[in-house]
Amino acid sequence: MHLLLTDRLHCPRCGHGFGLVLMTSAMAERRVSEGYLGCANCRERYPIENGVADLRPSPRAPIETGGQRAHSAPEPESGIPPRQFATGLAAAMGAIEGGRPVLLVGGAAVWAPHLLEVLPDEVEIVTLLASPADAVPGTSGVVVGEAWPFPEGTLGGVTLLGDDASPQRLRTLGRLLDPRRRLVVIEPPEGIQARLGGAGLTRFVQGPGLAAAGR
Numbered sequence: 001m002h003l004l005l006t007d008r009l010h011c012p013r014c015g016h017g018f019g020l021v022l023m024t025s026a027m028a029e030r031r032v033s034e035g036y037l038g039c040a041n042c043r044e045r046y047p048i049e050n051g052v053a054d055l056r057p058s059p060r061a062p063i064e065t066g067g068q069r070a071h072s073a074p075e076p077e078s079g080i081p082p083r084q085f086a087t088g089l090a091a092a093m094g095a096i097e098g099g100r101p102v103l104l105v106g107g108a109a110v111w112a113p114h115l116l117e118v119l120p121d122e123v124e125i126v127t128l129l130a131s132p133a134d135a136v137p138g139t140s141g142v143v144v145g146e147a148w149p150f151p152e153g154t155l156g157g158v159t160l161l162g163d164d165a166s167p168q169r170l171r172t173l174g175r176l177l178d179p180r181r182r183l184v185v186i187e188p189p190e191g192i193q194a195r196l197g198g199a200g201l202t203r204f205v206q207g208p209g210l211a212a213a214g215r
Helices: 003-008 082-093 106-118 167-176 192-198
Strands: 018-029 031-039 045-049 054-055 104-106 125-128 141-145 158-161 183-186 205-207 210-213
Touching: 003 018, 003 031, 082 106, 082 158, 082 183, 082 205, 082 210, 104 106, 104 167, 106 125, 106 158, 158 167, 167 183, 167 192, 183 192, 192 210
Parallel strands: 054 141, 104 125, 104 158, 125 141, 158 183
Antiparallel strands: 018 031, 031 045, 045 054, 183 210, 205 210
16 A cells, blocks of 8 residues: 555544544555554554555454456457557546546456556556455555545546446445546446436546546
8 A cells, every 4th residue: 555545545434534544564665565544533443464454444354365366457348458448548537637546446456557557657546455365566455344435526536347336336436536537437337327427427428348427
């Protein structure tokens, strides 16, 4: 997890306005591999292990050890080469401007290695993982529960797969999105424009293999 990302997170238990304090026990090149994030309000401690922050309030159930291992992206159904598709993905999010972290949800984390090649260095990629085994080197991995640790309007782009684009999840992610950026759905299902509109995301655009919208 990148050191600077910790300044952008709030306590999932206490919510907006309650930032987290970082304590590290192992760090290299501004990336924390071991330590914890603590809340001064509720005294919760969120562990960071192997570079992945577990931002679920206690008591925490064991995390699955098997994972998708998001290190290589499949060629999308559109047939576009992965590097070219990642360039279009970055543009669709609006992340090429830099400055704010982008979030890859679940299976969309397989695109992280390609996005690392095309995004500006100052854009931190956050991968929302089901398991630390899926962590992608050079990104900030997080595991979350029902509450999300990102303040509203702060993410510089969001990407998820069509299978994960439920109306409830789109509404949640839409609130976290910077109004100038977009949420992207890879291999979007039928009716995605209406689903995005129902989540308050109306600036709809569509390209090969993806659909995107912003507030």
